[in-house]
Amino acid sequence: MSEARVLVIIKVYPDDVSIDLGELAKRIENALPEGYQIVRKATEPIAFGLNALKLYILIPEETEGGTAKLEEILSKVEGVGEYEIEAVHRVAQY
Template identity: 40%
Template sequence: MSAEVALVYRVLPESVEVDVEKLKEAIVNRLAPKYKVDKVEVEEIGFGIKALRFYIRMPESDEYSSDEVEEILRSVEGVGGFELEYFSRLSF
């Protein structure tokens, strides 16, 4: 059985006017079907600002990369910034 890689990204919208639910859907749709989004959390930061935390899984393979995930995040309209919070190899 092959191993998988777990990634957790924190994504910030470019402004408080960005609808985080629509942003969440847009990101999930762009990542699918290649990357598996297990969970998305909405984090209240303050002053109306919300961040999204994406829990993503992918096979450990040359065909998949965190660089590609980041390219996808950069390409989604409404994304102001993001950071990789967690990266780990999973094997069962």
């Protein structure tokens, strides 16, 4: 049986409307430590041409501080303006 993981659904708002969300997702993915994995990406229209990047990220269940480490990583990625944790779910498998 595989170990349980935590699925974090997070909405990332770019700091500028001209930012390529695909490129922003790559930057975020490259900043993630071992054991963290983006399993799904989507674009969500917000308003006036601004789109948000919706990410589904698996993190190890035993991550100390819950989503704090993920939030710290996101805040340091170039192009990330704001982010919002939408949901956190424990999953046995994904």
